[in-house]
Each structure stands twice: as structure tokens, then as C-alpha cells.
Amino acid sequence: MASRGGSEEQDNTRGTVKNMSDTHITRREAMLQILRVAGAGAVTAGAAFWLAERSTRPVATAAAYAKRDHTVPASVALPQMVVVQGDDPRALVRQAFVDLGGISRFIARNDVVVLKPNIAWDRTPEQAANTNPDIVAEVVRQCRQAGAGRVVVTDVSCNEAERCFRRSGIQAAASVEGAEVILPDPARFREVDLGGVVLQSWPVFEPFLEADKLINIPIAKHHGLTGVTLGFKNWYGILGGQRNRLHQQIHQSLVDLAAFMLPSLTLIDCYRVLLRNGPTGGNPEDVALKKTLIAGTDPVALDAYAAKAFWNLESDSLLWLKLAEERGLGRSDFENVPAKFTRLD
Amino acid sequence: MLVRIRLIHLRRASQVFFFLLFLLLLVRTGFRGATGATGEIQMRWPVRLFFEFDPLAALVNALATHALYRGLAWSLLIVLPVMFLGRFFCGWICPIGTVHHFFGNLQSERKRGRQWIESNRYKPWQRTKYAILVALLAAALCGSAIAGWFDPFSLLVRSLTLSILPAFNYAANAALTPLEHSPIGAVRAPAAILHAVLSATVLNFRQPHFQLGALLGLILIVLLALNLRVTRFWCRALCPLGALLGFAARWSILGLHKEAASCDNCNRCLLHCQGGDDPIGTAPWHKAECLLCLNCVDVCPQHSLRFRFFRKRAEVAGPNLPRRKALAGLAAGLSAVPLLRAETAMGRSRNEHLIRPPGALEETEFLGRCIRCCECMKVCPNNALQPAFAEAGLEGLWTPVLAPRIGYCEPSCVLCSEVCPTGAIWNITPREKGWVVGVGQQNSQPVRLGTAFHDRSRCLPWALATDCVVCEEWCPVSPKAIDLEQVEVPDAAGNLKLLKQPHVDPSLCVGCGACEYACPLQEHPAVYVTSIGESRSPSNQILLTRRKEKAQS
Numbered sequence: 090m091a092s093r094g095g096s097e098e099q100d101n102t103r104g105t106v107k108n109m110s111d112t113h114i115t116r117r118e119a120m121l122q123i124l125r126v127a128g129a130g131a132v133t134a135g136a137a138f139w140l141a142e143r144s145t146r147p148v149a150t151a152a153a154y155a156k157r158d159h160t161v162p163a164s165v166a167l168p169q170m171v172v173v174q175g176d177d178p179r180a181l182v183r184q185a186f187v188d189l190g191g192i193s194r195f196i197a198r199n200d201v202v203v204l205k206p207n208i209a210w211d212r213t214p215e216q217a218a219n220t221n222p223d224i225v226a227e228v229v230r231q232c233r234q235a236g237a238g239r240v241v242v243t244d245v246s247c248n249e250a251e252r253c254f255r256r257s258g259i260q261a262a263a264s265v266e267g268a269e270v271i272l273p274d275p276a277r278f279r280e281v282d283l284g285g286v287v288l289q290s291w292p293v294f295e296p297f298l299e300a301d302k303l304i305n306i307p308i309a310k311h312h313g314l315t316g317v318t319l320g321f322k323n324w325y326g327i328l329g330g331q332r333n334r335l336h337q338q339i340h341q342s343l344v345d346l347a348a349f350m351l352p353s354l355t356l357i358d359c360y361r362v363l364l365r366n367g368p369t370g371g372n373p374e375d376v377a378l379k380k381t382l383i384a385g386t387d388p389v390a391l392d393a394y395a396a397k398a399f400w401n402l403e404s405d406s407l408l409w410l411k412l413a414e415e416r417g418l419g420r421s422d423f424e425n426v427p428a429k430f431t432r433l434d
Numbered sequence: 435m436l437v438r439i440r441l442i443h444l445r446r447a448s449q450v451f452f453f454l455l456f457l458l459l460l461v462r463t464g465f466r467g468a469t470g471a472t473g474e475i476q477m478r479w480p481v482r483l484f485f486e487f488d489p490l491a492a493l494v495n496a497l498a499t500h501a502l503y504r505g506l507a508w509s510l511l512i513v514l515p516v517m518f519l520g521r522f523f524c525g526w527i528c529p530i531g532t533v534h535h536f537f538g539n540l541q542s543e544r545k546r547g548r549q550w551i552e553s554n555r556y557k558p559w560q561r562t563k564y565a566i567l568v569a570l571l572a573a574a575l576c577g578s579a580i581a582g583w584f585d586p587f588s589l590l591v592r593s594l595t596l597s598i599l600p601a602f603n604y605a606a607n608a609a610l611t612p613l614e615h616s617p618i619g620a621v622r623a624p625a626a627i628l629h630a631v632l633s634a635t636v637l638n639f640r641q642p643h644f645q646l647g648a649l650l651g652l653i654l655i656v657l658l659a660l661n662l663r664v665t666r667f668w669c670r671a672l673c674p675l676g677a678l679l680g681f682a683a684r685w686s687i688l689g690l691h692k693e694a695a696s697c698d699n700c701n702r703c704l705l706h707c708q709g710g711d712d713p714i715g716t717a718p719w720h721k722a723e724c725l726l727c728l729n730c731v732d733v734c735p736q737h738s739l740r741f742r743f744f745r746k747r748a749e750v751a752g753p754n755l756p757r758r759k760a761l762a763g764l765a766a767g768l769s770a771v772p773l774l775r776a777e778t779a780m781g782r783s784r785n786e787h788l789i790r791p792p793g794a795l796e797e798t799e800f801l802g803r804c805i806r807c808c809e810c811m812k813v814c815p816n817n818a819l820q821p822a823f824a825e826a827g828l829e830g831l832w833t834p835v836l837a838p839r840i841g842y843c844e845p846s847c848v849l850c851s852e853v854c855p856t857g858a859i860w861n862i863t864p865r866e867k868g869w870v871v872g873v874g875q876q877n878s879q880p881v882r883l884g885t886a887f888h889d890r891s892r893c894l895p896w897a898l899a900t901d902c903v904v905c906e907e908w909c910p911v912s913p914k915a916i917d918l919e920q921v922e923v924p925d926a927a928g929n930l931k932l933l934k935q936p937h938v939d940p941s942l943c944v945g946c947g948a949c950e951y952a953c954p955l956q957e958h959p960a961v962y963v964t965s966i967g968e969s970r971s972p973s974n975q976i977l978l979t980r981r982k983e984k985a986q987s
Contacts, residue, residue, distance in 0.1 A: 211844055211846055211847075249816055250639065252465070252475065252815055252847070255475070274639075312907070313914075314901065314903050314918075333953070334954045336903065336907075336954075337900050337902060339901060369912070371869075374912075375912055
């Protein structure tokens with residue numbers, strides 16, 4: 090614009106005849122100028138009114154309640170809890186599935202199966218702070234053989250996730266069998282209403298929300314606050330956020346989580362059992378070789394049995410089992426649950 | 435047509451190669467560059483390479499410690515050829531030199547025509563770098579490695595690690611995550627692919643954060659912007675490594691041969707000169723300033739410039755540092771260390787947050803070695819190591835401190851000690867670190883970083899009669915350094931409640947900070963680690979002895 094004005098001035102000085110058109114712009118040009126400025130003004134005002142209209146006090150969007158029920162129908166002919174003992178962790182898994190009526194009872198073709206082992210700590214398998222990688226790998230293999238579309242292995246670790254996944258041996262073992270091993274990507278958490286007594290809106294790691302079937306594969310360990318950490322406590326690993334607050338009402342939290350996420354099946358790895366200094370352990374002296382796998386469809390009975398078998402804890406002393414029973418999640422009197430015991434030699 | 439391979443093309447190829455190698459090693463300084471399955475995780479890539487080839491780091495290490503740590507003797511591979519050939523390292527290899535070279539070539543209002551030519555003539559202020567070098571070496575002789583503030587590799591790694599790469603990490607996620615969820619498929623797919631590629635190569639799994647990182651980025655940006663006034667201002671005026679190599683080139687046998695008679699003062703050589711060494715035929719050549727970029731040889735229309743061995747021509751051979759400037763540098767270096775060490779940081783009232791990484795030497799030894807390269811902060815898996823600002827006194831600026839609120843020290847990890855090029859964090863194995871198996875039970879004591887304490891006025895079981903003990907859950911040593919005591923306490927309503935209250939056992943605590951990190955009171959944790967009890971210090975201790983046999987519970 091400035092350059093054009095300049096050239097007009099030059100024309101003026103050079104011009105010999107002065108008329109209106111030299112000092113004044115034409116009507117057409119004036120119209121154009123008015124239109125231009127009016128247009129810019131209208132856009133500015135429009136944008137301002139539109140933005141002013143949009144101003145609302147920020148309110149957190151309410152999380153959707155999404156209970157996850159992956160249970161399969163019970164059968165009177167089949168046990169709800171099986172206990173298998175033997176030297177080979179993989180054989181334990183195979184036998185457990187046979188005793189429970191076969192993998193096809195749990196997995197349909199093209200299912201997205203999510204396995205939830207415990208990969209919480211930067212520990213090696215010998216330290217028994219994470220689920221045994223052979224057990225996880227064998228479950229992956231069984232699911233693949235049953236025709237699962239995708240088998241996902243994931244957990245939200247406590248320690249640095251990349252180290253936990255690698256040093257637990259689970260990343261390598263599960264990948265070899267064709268699992269998709271997913272690290273807890275901080276960008277992939279979704280706010281969900283857990284609908285619990287103390288747990289309402291919490292961030293849940295997405296793969297757990299996208300499963301057709303869910304298999305819980307915890308490891309049996311000692312825990313300072315609750316005495317033991319078994320299948321129920323493993324559900325902490327689906328959550329993100331500030332989950333260290335859960336300990337304040339740990340029993341109710343455990344039950345809230347278990348009532349939100351109902352697995353198709355639970356396998357408690359008791360091959361190596363961390364008897365003391367759990368759940369992190371570290372010292373092989375704390376680990377006892379029990380060579381046992383407890384599996385079944387009644388999560389309450391499974392936890393009650395493991396607590397009694399390895400720590401001699403009565404289910405009456407474990408508050409969360411009582412609360413879970415009241416909530417209808419299973420039976421804490423495992424003696425009365427249809428069970429099968431197998432020893433492989 | 436015959437394609438002639440020009441030497442400047444070789445130089446450019448060399449610069450690009452070494453710059454990419456530098457970047458590759460930098461992004462590999464982390465979990466991606468580490469190997470190991472269920473066993474120990476170790477660095478597979480030679481990520482220290484550029485520091486081991488850094489003669490300044492080596493000389494400072496030698497002056498301050500009277501020895502050369504690990505691979506630093508490799509820097510002879512740079513020094514010796516430079517002695518024979520001149521500062522080719524600066525023009526052909528140095529990655530920060532390459533960055534400055536690139537920015538120096540950008541068009542600039544302040545570098546046009548005569549101004550451009552004049553800016554490339556030799557200037558007396560180019561001798562500043564020699565004075566800086568003398569000061570830094572004098573400080574090294576007094577046992578302080580503050581040379582790291584100016585070391586070019588330290589500068590570059592520090593700026594990139596603590597500022598530029600974290601910023602890139604943030605920007606990439608912020609830009610690509612919404613695009614990945616875009617309703618338009620044509621946008622979604624490429625964004626997802628790009629994000630996956632970046633995630634697999636450059637991006638961190640967790641966004642890194644560093645104390646005052648933006649300041650470090652700003653320093654680099656200012657140094658780069660100076661190129662718009664004077665090409666390679668950093669290399670010409672400030673770089674102490676360039677100065678050291680300028681001294682080393684004193685007797686080099688390769689040099690610029692000028693056919694002064696054929697020079698018609700066209701100034702083309704000056705236009706493209708990188709070092710500011712007066713390649714023009716009518717002025718004496720400044721050998722110590724020349725970076726051997728060969729631009730002058732390439733552009734001279736008279737072909738009157740050539741690099742030749744064993745010339746006999748008038749030149750300014752040495753750095754030409756006047757005695758007064760040399761003495762000023764010496765005085766600055768010699769007085770800096772006593773001044774810095776008279777601060778409180780080195781005295782009785784040490785900062786409680788001065789928690790050094792595992793393997794770190796005793797504080798004076800540490801400051802004599804640490805060149806503030808921040809490789810340890812790059813490799814730390816938990817973002818736990820932060821550049822000190824005030825924690826370690828002014829002398830300890832940008833040295834690593836553990837900030838447990840941001841991240842704790844991973845029990846089996848010793849990567850910081852593996853990447854440290856100067857032994858400030860001495861190379862240790864996970865076994866020597868001793869946090870994995872039976873702390874307090876083996877013969878060799880574990881490396882301790884400090885000791886944890888509970889703030890009973892904030893701790894939930896102590897102050898609010900509420901269950902918690904996450905600190906005990908996370909405590910990584912076995913037996914655990916946090917004991918639980920079952921007590922019956924009245925809650926706010928006056929009802930008696932059965933609770934477990936945590937107690938730290940200082941004879942077992944290694945100061946990893948996991949408890950502080952995991953404490954639910956995250957902005958001001960109710961359990962916190964201070965440096966007291968750190969095994970590197972003989973004086974910063976609480977207990978008479980920490981060798982305590984603990985009965986198995």
C-alpha cells in the first residue's frame with residue numbers, strides 16, 4: 090500500500106494538469122476501501138461474539154461407566170478351582186486348562202485376549218516379584234492355538250516399564266509365542282467410572298478396555314499391608330493415575346476393582362513364591378520353590394486357597410475376601426468349591 | 435564431463451557423517467542403546483565416544499586427577515594428527531563446529547557485502563578463547579573441572595539432552611497425538627506412521643523434564659544466533675577446545691601456501707573463511723585460527739591458495755596470546771577455585787538435597803572430574819538425575835543430583851556410571867551397587883546415596899490414622915529398610931483403629947528415593963531422602979556403624 094501511495098505522489102509532482110482525480114480517489118475506490126474495512130470489522134466482531142458465546146467454566150467430562158464382564162458360563166461337571174503341581178511351569182498351564190475343561194471353553198475364534206501378568210517391578214524371574222515368564226508364554230501359546238485373533242500381554246508397571254518388561258523375561262517369552270506385548274504408554278489411558286464404593290473415576294489403560302476375554306495371571310507374594318498379594322491385588326495394574334492412594338482403603342479398593350473387571354479366568358503363579366519382603370523382594374532367600382499353579386473361575390476361592398496354602402492365613406483374617414464374598418464375586422470357603430488337584434510327575 | 439571431487443565436498447561429507455554419528459550416539463544414550471535380557475542391562479553403544487576423543491576433557495582430567503580415566507587416552511587420536519596438520523578437527527569433525535558452520539552460512543542483514551568481508555578478517559578478540567583455556571586449565575590444576583561449562587561437547591550434549599530433545603519430545607507428541615485421532619483417515623495414517631517411527635528412534639517413553647532446561651536451550655540459541663553477526667563466533671572467540679588445538683597446531687607442518695604475487699584482492703577467500711585466519715594473499719596467515727575448511731582454496735579464482743607441507747612463508751604461527759592476557763587468564767583460573775570453594779556448599783552445612791548418583795566420588799574428587807556433560811541425565815531411566823542449580827554451590831552448577839520426587843534410583847541400574855566419561859561417577863556393576871541382594875548381609879557394603887526419614891506430621895498412618903505404607907511396599911532392598919509397627923491409635927472420631935506405622939531403619943536404607951517417589955503426598959512427600967549417610971562421604975554420616983546383622987523376620 091505504501092509503495093502505491095508513493096507512486097501516486099510521484100505522479101502528482103510530475104503531472105502538469107491538476108484535477109480531482111489526482112487528489113481524490115474515485116467513488117469506486119472509496120467503496121472498495123469501505124468494503125474492505127467493513128469486512129475485516131465484521132469478521133473480528135463475529136469471531137469475538139462467537140468466542141464469547143463459547144466461554145463456559147471448565148468442567149471435567151464425566152467418565153462413562155463400563156463394567157467389564159468377561160466371565161464364561163459355569164458348568165456343574167467342571168471344577169471351579171484346579172491346583173496343579175509339577176516341575177515344568179509350562180506343563181502346569183497345559184494341565185490346568187485340561188482340568189478346567191479345555192481352553193476352548195474360555196477362548197473363541199478371533200477373540201482379542203488380554204493377559205494381565207504382574208510386570209510391576211524391575212526384577213528377574215528368580216526374584217519372584219513378577220509372574221513367571223514361562224507361565225505367561227504358555228498361556229499365550231494356548232490362546233493362539235485356540236484361535237484367538239490377538240493375544241495382548243500388558244501391565245502398568247510400578248518401576249520403569251521398559252526395564253520391568255525386559256528384565257522380567259515376559260517381553261521376550263511372550264513375543265516368541267506370538268503375543269503383542271504393549272508397554273503402558275502414558276498417552277493411552279482413558280478415564281472410566283469404576284462404579285465402586287471408594288473407586289469412581291480412574292484412568293484405565295486402554296488395552297484392558299478393548300478385550301474380548303481377559304485372563305488374570307498374578308504371582309503369589311507377601312505384602313506388608315494386606316499380608317499377601319494375589320489375584321485381586323493384580324488389578325491395581327490396570328490403573329494409571331495416583332494409585333498410591335488406594336492403600337488408604339485397600340480392602341474396599343481391591344473389591345471395587347475386582348467387581349469392575351471380571352476375568353474369564355485366573356491363574357495364580359505359585360511356581361516361585363515370595364514369602365517375605367514382598368511385593369518387591371529381591372533376595373532369592375525370600376523365595377520358596379513351590380512349583381504350583383492355582384487356576385480357576387472363582388477369584389475369591391483362588392486367593393483364599395493361596396493365602397492358606399503358603400502363608401497359613403485364614404480367609405476370615407483377610408478382609409477383602411469377606412467383602413468380595415458379600416459383593417457376590419465368589420466364595421471364600423474354598424473347601425466347598427468344586428476343585429481338582431493334580432500332581433504331575 | 436569429468437566430475438572432479440573437490441576437497442570441500444569431502445569435508446562436508448565428513449562433517450555430516452560425524453554430526454549424524456554424534457546424534458545417533460546421543461539418542462542411543464538410553465534404554466534403546468542398552469542390551470541385556472533378564473540379566474544386567476548394559477550400554478551396548480559406545481555413547482561416550484566423543485568425550486573420549488575430547489583432548490580438553492582428557493587434559494582437564496589429567497591436570498585435576500593426575501591420571502587419565504578409562505578411554506580418555508583415545509583423545510591422542512585427535513591431538514597427534516592436529517599437531518601435524520592443524521585444527522582440521524574443528525573444521526571436519528567437531529559436531530558443534532558443524533552446527534555453527536551451518537548457522538554461519540545463513541543469510542543475515544548484518545553480514546552483507548563489506549560487512550561480511552570485514553567480519554571474516556582476523557580480529558584480536560579471537561585471542562579471548564586462549565585466555566579462557568588458560569583459566570580453565572588453571573582451575574583444573576586446582577582440582578576443579580569447571581572447564582565442562584565451556585567444553586564444546588559438554589555444551590552440546592547438555593543443551594540437547596536437557597532442553598532441545600525434551601522440547602522436541604513434547605512438541606512431537608503434542609502435534610502428532612491429535613492428528614492420530616483425527617477423523618480424516620488420510621491424516622491419521624501418516625501421523626501414526628511418523629509417530630511410530632519417531633517413538634522407535636528419538637522419542638522417550640516418558641516425557642523427560644529437567645530443572646531450568648529452558649535456560650540451557652536459550653544459551654545454545656544465543657550462541658547459534660551470534661553466527662548471524664560473525665560466522666562461527668563460538669569457535670573463533672570462545673571455544674576452549676579450539677584454543678587447545680590452536681596451541682597444539684603450533685608446529686604443524688601443513689599450512690596455507692599463498693602465491694601473494696597473483697592475489698588481486700578479490701576477497702572471495704575472506705567471504706567464505708570459517709576461522710577468521712586471513713587467508714588473503716596480502717595478509718599473514720594465522721595458523722592457529724585456521725579450521726582447514728578449505729573454502730579459500732576452493733574459491734580462489736587465481737588458484738593462488740594451496741595447502742602444502744613444509745612451506746616457508748610469513749605467518750602467525752602461534753596463538754599470539756599477549757602475556758598480559760595469559761596472566762589474566764591464569765589469575766582468573768587460580769582465584770576462581772578458592773572463591774568457589776569458600777562457599778557453604780563445601781563446608782559443614784551441605785545442602786540436604788545434594789544427593790549424587792550411585793558410584794559418584796567424594797565431593798571434591800567429584801567436582802574435579804565432572805565435566806557437566808549430562809550424559810548421566812540422558813541415560814537415567816527415571817529422569818531422576820537433574821542438573822544442579824544451587825544444590826551443589828556455584829561450582830557444582832549443572833552437575834547431576836538425584837531428585838527423588840521426580841524419579842528414584844532404579845535398584846539394578848548402573849547406566850549413569852557406565853556412560854560417565856571422566857569417572858566422576860565411577861564405573862560400578864549392579865553387584866557392586868549391592869541393592870539387589872541382601873543389603874546389610876553381605877560382606878561388601880552397598881552404595882548408599884543418603885537416608886530416608888518420615889515426616890510424621892504429614893505421614894498418613896502417623897498424622898491422620900489412615901492406612902498407607904506405600905513406602906514400605908516400594909522399598910527395594912531385602913530385608914526392607916522400612917519396618918511396620920502394628921499400633922492401635924485413635925482416629926479423628928476418637929475410635930481406636932488398628933494401623934501399621936512405618937519406621938526407617940537407617941542401617942538398611944540405601945537412599946534410593948523410591949519411598950519418596952511413591953509417597954501419595956507427592957508435592958511434599960512425607961518420606962524424603964537426604965544425603966546424610968551417603969557412602970561416598972566419610973564425614974556426612976549419622977550412625978557409628980552401618981554394618982548391622984539383621985535377624986530374618
